Amino acid sequence: MKRRQLIRMGATSLGVSIAGVPLHLLAQGKKGGTINVLVQPEPPGLMMGLVQNGPTQLISGNIYEGLLRYDDKLNPQPQLATSWVMSKDGKTYTFKLKPNVKWHDGKPFTSADVVFSVDVFLRKTHARLRGNLEAVESIKALDPLTVEFQLKYPFGPFLGMFENGTMPMVPKHIYEGTDFATNPANATPVGTGPFKFKEWAKGSYILLEANPAYHVAGVPLVEKVYYHVIPDAAARAAAFESGKIDIVPGGGVEYFDVQRLAKLPGVAVSTKGWEFFSPHSWLWINNRKAPLNSVKFRQALMHAIDREAMAKIAWYGFAKPATGPFNSSIKFASTDVPKYPKDIEKAKKLIAESGYKGETIRLLPLPYGESWQRQAEMVRQALTQAGIKVELVPTDVAGWNQRLNEWDYDLAFTYLYQYGDPALGVARNYTSQNIAKGSPFNNVEGYVNSRVDALFAAGARATDPASRQKAYLEVQQLLVEEVPVAWLHEINFPTLYRSKVQNPISSGIGLNDSMGRASLA
Amino acid sequence: MKRLQYMATRVLQGLLALLVIATVNFMLVRAAPGDPVSVMAGEAGASDAQFVAQLRQQFGLDQPVSTQLGRYLAHVVQGDLGFSYRQQQPVLALIAERLPATLLLTGSAFVLSLLFGVALGAIASRRPGSWMDSAITVVALVFYATPLYWLAMMAVLLFTVQLGWLPGFGHMTVGADLHGLARLWDGAQHLLLPALTLALFYMAVYARMTRAAMLEVAQMDFVKTARAKGVAPGRILRAHVLRNALLPVVTLAGIQAGGMIGGAVLTETVFAWPGIGRLMFDALLQRDYNLLLGCFLVTAAMAVLFNLLTDLVYTLVDPRIDLH
Numbered sequence: 001m002k003r004r005q006l007i008r009m010g011a012t013s014l015g016v017s018i019a020g021v022p023l024h025l026l027a028q029g030k031k032g033g034t035i036n037v038l039v040q041p042e043p044p045g046l047m048m049g050l051v052q053n054g055p056t057q058l059i060s061g062n063i064y065e066g067l068l069r070y071d072d073k074l075n076p077q078p079q080l081a082t083s084w085v086m087s088k089d090g091k092t093y094t095f096k097l098k099p100n101v102k103w104h105d106g107k108p109f110t111s112a113d114v115v116f117s118v119d120v121f122l123r124k125t126h127a128r129l130r131g132n133l134e135a136v137e138s139i140k141a142l143d144p145l146t147v148e149f150q151l152k153y154p155f156g157p158f159l160g161m162f163e164n165g166t167m168p169m170v171p172k173h174i175y176e177g178t179d180f181a182t183n184p185a186n187a188t189p190v191g192t193g194p195f196k197f198k199e200w201a202k203g204s205y206i207l208l209e210a211n212p213a214y215h216v217a218g219v220p221l222v223e224k225v226y227y228h229v230i231p232d233a234a235a236r237a238a239a240f241e242s243g244k245i246d247i248v249p250g251g252g253v254e255y256f257d258v259q260r261l262a263k264l265p266g267v268a269v270s271t272k273g274w275e276f277f278s279p280h281s282w283l284w285i286n287n288r289k290a291p292l293n294s295v296k297f298r299q300a301l302m303h304a305i306d307r308e309a310m311a312k313i314a315w316y317g318f319a320k321p322a323t324g325p326f327n328s329s330i331k332f333a334s335t336d337v338p339k340y341p342k343d344i345e346k347a348k349k350l351i352a353e354s355g356y357k358g359e360t361i362r363l364l365p366l367p368y369g370e371s372w373q374r375q376a377e378m379v380r381q382a383l384t385q386a387g388i389k390v391e392l393v394p395t396d397v398a399g400w401n402q403r404l405n406e407w408d409y410d411l412a413f414t415y416l417y418q419y420g421d422p423a424l425g426v427a428r429n430y431t432s433q434n435i436a437k438g439s440p441f442n443n444v445e446g447y448v449n450s451r452v453d454a455l456f457a458a459g460a461r462a463t464d465p466a467s468r469q470k471a472y473l474e475v476q477q478l479l480v481e482e483v484p485v486a487w488l489h490e491i492n493f494p495t496l497y498r499s500k501v502q503n504p505i506s507s508g509i510g511l512n513d514s515m516g517r518a519s520l521a
Numbered sequence: 522m523k524r525l526q527y528m529a530t531r532v533l534q535g536l537l538a539l540l541v542i543a544t545v546n547f548m549l550v551r552a553a554p555g556d557p558v559s560v561m562a563g564e565a566g567a568s569d570a571q572f573v574a575q576l577r578q579q580f581g582l583d584q585p586v587s588t589q590l591g592r593y594l595a596h597v598v599q600g601d602l603g604f605s606y607r608q609q610q611p612v613l614a615l616i617a618e619r620l621p622a623t624l625l626l627t628g629s630a631f632v633l634s635l636l637f638g639v640a641l642g643a644i645a646s647r648r649p650g651s652w653m654d655s656a657i658t659v660v661a662l663v664f665y666a667t668p669l670y671w672l673a674m675m676a677v678l679l680f681t682v683q684l685g686w687l688p689g690f691g692h693m694t695v696g697a698d699l700h701g702l703a704r705l706w707d708g709a710q711h712l713l714l715p716a717l718t719l720a721l722f723y724m725a726v727y728a729r730m731t732r733a734a735m736l737e738v739a740q741m742d743f744v745k746t747a748r749a750k751g752v753a754p755g756r757i758l759r760a761h762v763l764r765n766a767l768l769p770v771v772t773l774a775g776i777q778a779g780g781m782i783g784g785a786v787l788t789e790t791v792f793a794w795p796g797i798g799r800l801m802f803d804a805l806l807q808r809d810y811n812l813l814l815g816c817f818l819v820t821a822a823m824a825v826l827f828n829l830l831t832d833l834v835y836t837l838v839d840p841r842i843d844l845h
Contacts, residue, residue, distance in 0.1 A: 044607040045607075054564075127569070127572045186609060201795065204691055204692065238681065242689065397806060398554065399553070399554040436570055438562075440563055
């Protein structure tokens with residue numbers, strides 16, 4: 001132990017809070033009652049190790065847990081692990097697990113479940129985690145309540161990937177030796193979380209019930225949580241307005257309805273709970289072809305687009321202009337980067353210098369609803385004003401994925417999560433080793449810069465914050481200067497809820513963390 | 522015997538038509554950009570070539586399209602509609618789970634539209650040009666011309682949000698744990714708005730069609746003869762005019778019945794009705810090939826079935842029609 005440095009003893013935080021919620025707040029919560037939450041679209045499945053889309057995480061975050069949680073400053077908090085230490089060389093992490101934790105079927109949760117979950121199950125099924133697990137050499141159960149992760153090299157963001165969406169614990173006794181995808185248990189998920197799966201009426205609702213044997217005393221507070229499936233956006237707004245729904249998660253209704261519904265009596269709105277995801281929007285720019293391969297042309301795009309106006313009009317104020325590739329809520333974000341205020345004249349000058357010959361630029365809107373359509377119209381208008389010929393190419397989600405997978409676009413809207421750390425959620429979009437057809441989330445723009453590659457690698461492999469900060473500041477400045485993509489906004493996904501629901505959001509992953517700490521007044 | 526022979530031939534023709542439809546649908550669905558793997562990898566928030574290849578192999582999408590088609594048809598003729606990639610369940614089970622809700626909704630709408638549409642058309646035709654005729658014609662025209670989606674939204678806003686008279690979402694009060702009559706009453710309340718909304722369009726069509734056909738039949742010689750013989754006006758209307766005017770209505774009803782399962786997508790979406798229309802729409806967005814093809818096939822089968830039933834109903838309405 002002498003060679004190991006204590007990073008954080010999660011148990012120390014228990015003195016003032018239970019897993020991120022101050023004790024005085026939990027004490028106020030009334031026991032019992034039912035909360036009705038909206039879910040859209042209906043999830044394809046609830047087994048969190050197999051399905052990682054938003055709706056699944058929203059519901060299954062109540063059922064499955066990770067070793068850690070994160071507060072709104074993204075500090076790790078205990079969940080299934082009570083403490084964790086990192087060796088001095090940054091290559092060994094040892095987690096102590098919480099004793100007496102039981103799966104929903106009554107079997108004990110042990111270190112064998114952790115090794116199976118990460119090394120066997122998720123390595124095979126979790127598209128995002130598999131990439132990050134490349135840094136992990138081995139995972140060992142030292143005793144029933146101790147797990148050791150041995151890394152190939154120091155990996156700075158390692159402690160940032162233990163929440164339930166990235167690394168959900170799955171029961172070894174149910175899945176070992178089976179075909180994970182077709183295991184019948186997927187229909188009745190078993191986790192360690194504060195709620196147990198009860199019923200799924202397809203096309204209608206999913207019902208969860210309180211887990212009486214949950215390992216945190218006094219949690220959960222409510223007895224039942226219903227997740228209602230309402231496919232139409234206007235109907236979802238009407239359902240909240242009529243009182244059928246208590247909580248509308250971010251993105252559940254159109255932004256113009258958020259403004260209207262937030263003014264109803266007894267309704268609260270919160271933008272908290274997205275700190276870990278830090279949704280960041282931008283325009284992919286296909287760097288492979290003229291005139292988009294010209295830095296001047298790309299800089300002109302930044303000057304032509306009025307991101308302030310888009311934030312006010314399309315996002316109704318629930319967004320702010322992005323200053324570069326790092327969302328301001330993730331680690332090592334800096335505003336010490338070149339600026340691109342709206343300046344049509346400058347944009348025209350840069351376009352003229354870029355050698356643009358009047359080619360038509362194809363712009364793909366994001367097929368996620370009205371707000372994105374309005375933004376596409378605004379961008380087209382701005383670029384037309386700057387002298388660029390733009391054609392909107394509408395697609396559905398599958399078509400949009402396909403076009404980006406095949407690099408068949410000129411400009412395309414997107415937004416991605418950044419997962420709290422640049423090594424987990426930013427580097428993938430700018431490093432040259434991430435240029436590969438078949439994914440709409442890697443370096444889709446085809447930007448190549450060996451210095452950028454080296455800086456992201458240095459930032460990821462350093463463990464002391466100062467070294468990481470240095471590498472990431474330089475990479476931000478370099479990227480913002482060269483504009484491989486046109487950053488648009490840091491987006492807020494406001495949660496609407498009735499004021500009678502107390503404490504619905506208690507961590508940096510918001511509603512995805514669970515409704516365990518929520519209560520009814 | 523002749524009728525049985527006719528039926529057997531028609532059933533065989535229907536099955537062949539379904540096979541052709543399944544093939545055409547298969548090719549059409551494959552022609553749309555994107556596939557289930559790209560959607561699923563997209564949802565995971567990250568993907569690599571190896572992961573994508575693994576999924577394609579798992580779903581058999583790495584095989585040539587002709588091989589995939591052959592396999593699909595071989596399963597279909599055995600009554601196996603395949604496995605849903607995304608929902609990890611057999612397609613037939615998914616459809617069977619959702620079909621009753623759609624049949625209840627569309628069946629109710631069908632009955633409502635037919636009964637009220639024919640009745641209104643008959644009433645309007647009694648005195649052409651009267652205020653009643655004009656009122657029915659105008660109302661029918663308005664409902665015929667109003668987009669279903671808008672009508673549904675207005676119904677929800679008025680009767681659910683503003684007045685609070687009727688539930689506007691789902692097919693039951695979730696969590697109410699009702700039984701017996703209370704459950705039935707709750708279901709009927711939930712059914713009313715979506716069924717009425719869906720019924721209004723066809724009600725308008727039936728009303729206009731019945732009115733026109735009855736006016737035409739009323740001018741025919743046999744009606745004049747009946748009048749001259751002193752048959753009561755009510756009886757002439759029911760037994761002579763209406764019955765002879767029903768053939769075009771039956772034709773349209775057959776078309777509506779065949780298409781209604783697939784046609785309830787919008788209504789099911791607005792009212793969060795857990796039916797097959799929404800299942801089909803979600804499958805389309807997610808390129809869940811097998812589920813989408815399964816839904817298409819079931820709706821096509823319904824169309825074929827109702828087409829056959831319509832032919833049989835013709836003979837009941839008009840005995841002069843002979844099946845051969």
